[in-house]
Amino acid sequence: MTLYVSALHLDAHACRQLRITDGYSLHRVVYSLYDDVRSEQQKQGSVPSGIQWADKGGDSRGRKILMMADRPPHEPQAGCLETRLLSDSFLSHSCYRFSVCLNPTRRHAQTGKQSAITGRAAILSWFCQRAEGWGFNVDPRQVQVESINILKMHMSPERIITLQQATVSGRLTVSHTENFRKSFMQGIGRARAFGCGLLQIVPQLEYQFFDE
Template identity: 70%
Template sequence: MTLYISALNLDARAHRRLNITDNYSLHRVVYSLFDDVRSEQQKQCSVASGIQWVDKGGDMRGRRILIMADRAPGEPEAGELETKILSETFLTHPYYRFSICLNPTRRNKHTGKQIPVIGREAICAWFCQRAAGWGFDVQPGQVQTESINVQQMKIAAGKIITLQQATLSGRLTVTHPEIFKNSFMHGIGRGRAFGCGLLQIVPLPEITFFE
């Protein structure tokens, strides 16, 4: 599968034109760049859109959005868009430096509802415990929880969605290449439509002590 990596740069003028106020409006802007190729049946089953994105920060004066998709984006209504195709060898390395914005939750045993994981140490432990299921290993000493914030987004009919986001970074070791590739291609965790789950990685060299 060909993957397209894009960076959408928004200045103050683009911010105003696109009426960006929260992550829901960013979701709207990102998804407007792509045709929805799902069938009606796939939409009813909540099949993944093939689009991942993350807000890399900024404000109304300037903001950068990273996007990865299984198809090329169209021209943006406002802002500047750069797009590259991911190299076929990018996912063949054993070690990566990573950064990821996640929605850390766990299921309440009594109610069955998803509840947020609270606290930096608890979020770090939650991530390390689940890493094997995503095809890689992360040791607690190799990851840090950089920031935690709560997003409130207004959607249709006045409904408000509250979403906790935690940004983690560190070093990972690939343990199951195919599972890791799937995690990278499709994202991990919940809240992917709203800027969570995109695994941003940079290959690290293998460490050798003897030639």
């Protein structure tokens, strides 16, 4: 599968022009850049959109948004867009440095409802337990929860969604190639439409894990 990696740079003027005020407005801007190639049946069946993104933040001067999709984006109404194709060999390595913004939750066995996992230690434990299912192993000593934020999104004047985001970073070792490729291409965890789940990875030589 061909993957397109993009960076959208928005200065303060572009943020005002695109009416970026919260996480939902960022979602709106990102999804407006891509054609929705799914059928109505696929949408109802929760088929992935093929779009991932992560807000890298910024300051009063602007912000940067990373995006990855199985199709190229359109030119934005405002801001500067850079796009490149991901090389075929990028996922052929066994070790990577990574960073990922996640929405850590746990499903209640009786009610089936999702509840947020709170606290750095609990989030780290949850991540390490889930890693194998995503196709990689992590050493808890080489992983850290960098930040925990609460994101409020105004879906409508009457509807506000509150979402917890935790940024986790460290090093990983691929344990199951196909599962890892799927995790990278589709994202991991929940709330992927709202900027969670994009595995931002950089290949690492294996010996670097033991030379430090």
